[in-house]
Amino acid sequence: MTLGELGIGVPVTVVSVGGERAFRRRLMELGLLPGTEVEIVRVAPLGDPLELGVRGCRLSIRRDEAVNIEVSMLPARERSESAPAVVPVGSGVPAAP
Amino acid sequence: MTLSAVPANADATGADPAGAVLHRVVVVGNPNVGKTTLYNHLTRGNARVGNYPGVTVERHVGRLAAEGPAARHVEVIDVPGTYSLSARSAEEQIAIQAVLGMDEHPRPDLAVVVVDAGQLVRNLYLVLQLVELGVPCVVALNMIDEARDNPPVPEAVSRLFGVPCVATNGRTGDGVPALIRAVETALAEPKAPSLEVAYPGELRADVDRVAEALPRALRANVERDRALARWALTSIDEDDELVAVDPGLRERVTDVRRAAGSRDVDREIIAARYAFLDSVAPSLFARGTEGRPKHAGSERLDRFLIHPAYGFAVFLVVMTTLFQALFTWAEPAIHGVEALVGALQKGAASVLPHGVFRDLLVEGVIGGVGNVIVFVPQILLLFLFVGILEDSGYMARVAYLMDRIMRSLGLHGRAFVPMLSGFACAIPAILATRTMERQRDRLLTMLVVPLMTCSARLPVYTLVIAALFPPTRVFGWVPVQGLLLVGMYFFATAFALAAAAVLGRVAVKGRKVPLILELPPYRLPKVGGTLRMMWEKTSSFLREAGTVILATTVVLWALLAFPRKVIDEGLPVAPVAAQHAIEESYGGRIGKVMEPALAPLGFDWKIGVGLVGAFAAREVFVSTMGLVYGVGGVDDGDVVPLRDRMRAETRADGKPAYSPLTGLSLLVFFAIACQCMSTLATVYRETRSLRWPAFLFAYTGVLAWAMSFAVYQGGRLLGF
Numbered sequence: 001m002t003l004g005e006l007g008i009g010v011p012v013t014v015v016s017v018g019g020e021r022a023f024r025r026r027l028m029e030l031g032l033l034p035g036t037e038v039e040i041v042r043v044a045p046l047g048d049p050l051e052l053g054v055r056g057c058r059l060s061i062r063r064d065e066a067v068n069i070e071v072s073m074l075p076a077r078e079r080s081e082s083a084p085a086v087v088p089v090g091s092g093v094p095a096a097p
Numbered sequence: 098m099t100l101s102a103v104p105a106n107a108d109a110t111g112a113d114p115a116g117a118v119l120h121r122v123v124v125v126g127n128p129n130v131g132k133t134t135l136y137n138h139l140t141r142g143n144a145r146v147g148n149y150p151g152v153t154v155e156r157h158v159g160r161l162a163a164e165g166p167a168a169r170h171v172e173v174i175d176v177p178g179t180y181s182l183s184a185r186s187a188e189e190q191i192a193i194q195a196v197l198g199m200d201e202h203p204r205p206d207l208a209v210v211v212v213d214a215g216q217l218v219r220n221l222y223l224v225l226q227l228v229e230l231g232v233p234c235v236v237a238l239n240m241i242d243e244a245r246d247n248p249p250v251p252e253a254v255s256r257l258f259g260v261p262c263v264a265t266n267g268r269t270g271d272g273v274p275a276l277i278r279a280v281e282t283a284l285a286e287p288k289a290p291s292l293e294v295a296y297p298g299e300l301r302a303d304v305d306r307v308a309e310a311l312p313r314a315l316r317a318n319v320e321r322d323r324a325l326a327r328w329a330l331t332s333i334d335e336d337d338e339l340v341a342v343d344p345g346l347r348e349r350v351t352d353v354r355r356a357a358g359s360r361d362v363d364r365e366i367i368a369a370r371y372a373f374l375d376s377v378a379p380s381l382f383a384r385g386t387e388g389r390p391k392h393a394g395s396e397r398l399d400r401f402l403i404h405p406a407y408g409f410a411v412f413l414v415v416m417t418t419l420f421q422a423l424f425t426w427a428e429p430a431i432h433g434v435e436a437l438v439g440a441l442q443k444g445a446a447s448v449l450p451h452g453v454f455r456d457l458l459v460e461g462v463i464g465g466v467g468n469v470i471v472f473v474p475q476i477l478l479l480f481l482f483v484g485i486l487e488d489s490g491y492m493a494r495v496a497y498l499m500d501r502i503m504r505s506l507g508l509h510g511r512a513f514v515p516m517l518s519g520f521a522c523a524i525p526a527i528l529a530t531r532t533m534e535r536q537r538d539r540l541l542t543m544l545v546v547p548l549m550t551c552s553a554r555l556p557v558y559t560l561v562i563a564a565l566f567p568p569t570r571v572f573g574w575v576p577v578q579g580l581l582l583v584g585m586y587f588f589a590t591a592f593a594l595a596a597a598a599v600l601g602r603v604a605v606k607g608r609k610v611p612l613i614l615e616l617p618p619y620r621l622p623k624v625g626g627t628l629r630m631m632w633e634k635t636s637s638f639l640r641e642a643g644t645v646i647l648a649t650t651v652v653l654w655a656l657l658a659f660p661r662k663v664i665d666e667g668l669p670v671a672p673v674a675a676q677h678a679i680e681e682s683y684g685g686r687i688g689k690v691m692e693p694a695l696a697p698l699g700f701d702w703k704i705g706v707g708l709v710g711a712f713a714a715r716e717v718f719v720s721t722m723g724l725v726y727g728v729g730g731v732d733d734g735d736v737v738p739l740r741d742r743m744r745a746e747t748r749a750d751g752k753p754a755y756s757p758l759t760g761l762s763l764l765v766f767f768a769i770a771c772q773c774m775s776t777l778a779t780v781y782r783e784t785r786s787l788r789w790p791a792f793l794f795a796y797t798g799v800l801a802w803a804m805s806f807a808v809y810q811g812g813r814l815l816g817f
Contacts, residue, residue: 025183029183030613044497045498046501057219060500
């Protein structure tokens with residue numbers, strides 16, 4: 001299912017972020033990555049754009065672009081899918097389990 | 098990329114002209130994190146405004162407000178708010194250029210990163226990039242008051258990244274002295290931080306391959322080269338709009354991306370960074386879990402303010418108030434300025450001996466200065482509103498609500514307020530396009546705003562309509578004259594929107610980037626910051642556009658005053674003599690020369706002279722026409738004699754020179770042509786080039802002529 005077809009207030013998990021390169025890159029840098037939870041908070045009065053809730057902030061994108069974002073109803077894992085983090089050099093903070 | 102002024106590995110400090118050691122600090126951060134407020138605290142409000150090299154983006158430069166004898170000379174430069182250093186356009190590239198000191202940007206010694214404590218992970222994404230690049234940083238955890246339920250702990254952030262971290266509250270100023278001390282300490286003992294995020298194996302190989310292709314001037318050490326290579330991988334693209342990218346680097350990036358095949362390099366890089374941040378985030382907060390303030394009040398407000406029904410109602414009220422303010426609240430101030438200028442003119446006229454110098458001073462110089470200052474009330478009012486709308490966060494909601502409509506016209510949602518302001522005056526509207534992020538959108542809006550029916554056109558419309566159209570009614574009750582006036586407003590607006598659609602495709606190049614708009618939580622605007630911005634905008638307008646307007650006024654005065662035919666003995670000049678003087682002047686001659694081009698539009702040389710005069714300000718058309726028709730001093734209220742004269746004017750064959758059709762043609766011409774030199778001067782100042790004001794003048798001029806022609810000749814064909 002895509003974000004363009006989603007109803008309001010249904011939390012889902014991002015599967016993939018498609019669309020034009022600069023757009024998807026910016027969206028991912030704002031935290032909308034595969035594995036992140038997202039929901040449609042509301043829709044603008046004229047039906048477009050959509051207001052998304054991601055990581056506690058509100059982002060607005062158009063429906064045309066929302067159809068390029070695949071989502072699913074799986075439970076959210078905030079952590080993105082790549083390799084687990086490594087303890088940074090010189091830091092005394094223990095890595096999360 | 099080209100060599101910067103200071104080589105990448107040079108000694109950290111430069112020297113200022115006085116010989117003392119000068120440090121440089123750049124202030125970076127996400128948009129909407131209170132960076133400007135904190136910047137003003139750091140520089141105690143004494144920053145100058147300039148531009149970044151090569152782009153029309155504002156750059157503030159100030160001195161650090163440090164105390165004591167050991168206080169260093171520290172230059173503090175702001176960098177436009179950005180979520181990431183990766184870039185697609187020259188404007189976005191400013192972030193990495195400013196932070197590393199590339200491409201004519203001076204190299205900074207330190208970066209102060211302003212972070213929203215209530216949006217920590219996303220804000221730390223930027224900090225992470227800076228640390229990977231080895232840029233010495235100080236992190237300011239701003240808006241700490243909003244995160245008070247579960248605040249991030251500065252010491253934890255500091256330990257994680259290996260950089261000093263201070264909690265601040267830009268609104269109250271808490272934490273600013275500590276921040277300044279941290280900056281000074283960091284400058285005294287520079288430490289290049291480093292951090293290792295786990296990137297997937299194949300990606301690391303890609304990054305190394307790109308790092309090999311970095312131009313020598315940009316290389317530093319292995320880690321920084323890799324970080325820069327990652328920047329290149331996420332920024333460089335086949336159709337990016339980046340400047341000064343080394344061709345070898347570009348080629349290598351393209352090869353590596355192609356060789357990656359179905360692997361999504363962007364996602365791998367970004368996901369690895371977020372994985373790291375997500376895993377360490379809980380340990381950064383007092384409660385041991387990632388804190389996310391609820392902003393409940395903001396939520397409730399939004400439920401109302403972006404509600405389909407109430408939201409639009411509130412929007413209409415806000416916009417109507419803005420409009421009213423610009424139209425009527427500024428009136429007393431404008432009249433005040435005009436009265437002041439008039440008094441100065443009378444004063445000078447009575448004191449100085451008659452002659453050229455006196456007229457130059459009175460009509461040219463004082464009049465010219467008056468022409469500039471008269472815009473100040475509206476600029477101040479508009480920026481008061483814009484400042485409040487932006488700082489409170491409501492402006493983002495305006496863009497959100499208007500996006501659907503504006504987008505179908507090829508305009509950005511943020512263009513709404515400038516376009517609306519154009520109904521009052523184009524000059525503050527053009528200045529207000531600064532709120533738009535992309536140069537292309539800003540430029541398109543600037544080129545279209547002058548088509549909105551500004552208040553200066555009203556005296557012209559009123560004169561022409563009253564003089565040349567009968568005060569009759571159609572359908573028994575609708576007055577023709579009123580209908581015509583309203584019709585002109587609709588016509589101009591429709592024309593502006595059509596022009597936006599066409600120009601957006603044809604003249605103003607630039608990719609249409611899909612919309613991503615952040616709706617920040619509502620916050621109380623900070624009065625001091627707004628006032629400072631109002632002052633800055635006004636003073637730079639006065640300085641830059643003002644000089645052009647003054648010069649043009651003097652030139653136009655000269656055109657109508659020379660060659661001098663009237664013997665000036667201080668006696669009141671008979672209207673007939675003044676009329677002859679105008680006819681013989683250079684301006685009059687220009688009018689005569691223009692006549693063949695104006696005749697197909699139904700105009701004659703007298704209107705031509707009026708158009709020349711109107712270049713100074715559209716309402717000057719009325720007073721110039723008064724002179725041309727020999728009706729003496731024509732003030733706003735006193736157009737009756739002029740009106741009658743125009744109506745009575747006959748041609749050689751005895752038929753009326755001006756018909757309603759001529760009137761309509763003239764109205765259309767005025768609606769479209771951008772003959773206002775103040776507008777052109779402002780566009781020149783905002784775009785820093787002659788090309789765009791010239792284009793604006795040319796395209797509106799040609800279209801005005803063509804439309805007038807169509808109206809007049811079409812009307813003739815139809816038998817009017």
